[in-house]
Amino acid sequence: MTEVPQTPRARAKSFVALQLTFVAGMVDIVSFLAVYHLFVAHMTGDTVHLGHYLVIGNWEQAAKAGTVLASFVFGSIAGRSIIEAGARKKLRRIATVSLLLEAALILALVWLAPADLAHRQPGVGTTYWSLALLAAAMGLQTATLTRIGALTIHTTFVTGMLNKLAQAVSQWLFWLHDEWRRQAGWGHLLRGSRQNVSARTAGFMFGIWLCYVLGSLAGTWMSLHWNTRSLYVPVAFLVLAAGIDQVQPLSLEEERDQA
Numbered sequence: 001m002t003e004v005p006q007t008p009r010a011r012a013k014s015f016v017a018l019q020l021t022f023v024a025g026m027v028d029i030v031s032f033l034a035v036y037h038l039f040v041a042h043m044t045g046d047t048v049h050l051g052h053y054l055v056i057g058n059w060e061q062a063a064k065a066g067t068v069l070a071s072f073v074f075g076s077i078a079g080r081s082i083i084e085a086g087a088r089k090k091l092r093r094i095a096t097v098s099l100l101l102e103a104a105l106i107l108a109l110v111w112l113a114p115a116d117l118a119h120r121q122p123g124v125g126t127t128y129w130s131l132a133l134l135a136a137a138m139g140l141q142t143a144t145l146t147r148i149g150a151l152t153i154h155t156t157f158v159t160g161m162l163n164k165l166a167q168a169v170s171q172w173l174f175w176l177h178d179e180w181r182r183q184a185g186w187g188h189l190l191r192g193s194r195q196n197v198s199a200r201t202a203g204f205m206f207g208i209w210l211c212y213v214l215g216s217l218a219g220t221w222m223s224l225h226w227n228t229r230s231l232y233v234p235v236a237f238l239v240l241a242a243g244i245d246q247v248q249p250l251s252l253e254e255e256r257d258q259a
Helices: 008-035 043-056 058-090 095-112 124-144 158-180 186-193 197-248 252-258
Strands: none
Touching: 008 124, 058 186, 058 252, 095 124, 095 197, 124 158, 124 252, 158 186, 186 197, 186 252, 197 252
């Protein structure tokens, strides 16, 4: 089982990964509630919607789902290109560029679109570019932070993280079983679990999932009061993450992968 390294930079990346997962959960639900009924970080569901709308001939809805998908992919390509440029120029703090660009895309939505966009009858173009801005921001985020040491992570969708959580919990349970058969006491099991790679990895994966849930909870409550202006909170988290990148470069593993 791959674990999160116990180094200062790995701990910084772990903290930022939790931050970014909160950001994704919040942006996703605010997009759904305050912009339009589509998720901008959950491409599996949008792909299903696209197929459904194409079959029933709802071309307008299919175009909106397609806009989200295309914008997410474009943002992800842009994010990987930024990482590639950083690898070639040997720029250790290249994640700052991606994070601030993501923040700028979200701010553009807040400043340019009506705050109560979902409750109006906006022009068709407004809905499309609003969804495109947020989906591109999520695509950028997906590409910015993908590894902590040898551990692959995703900060904009949690299906893969839940699968890794299940794997880690399964391995931890088998470790508990083996230790119990050796007649290890409860104290040993508790102390050993704190040092067990699978248990620590499971705890981190659970934290990723929990931050997505907390982001959606915060986004739901805030969107009911401030609509799209609630997206100032994710922007603040992204600026903080960029500041952390200046102290502990976040994308070194990603740059090595690109190189």
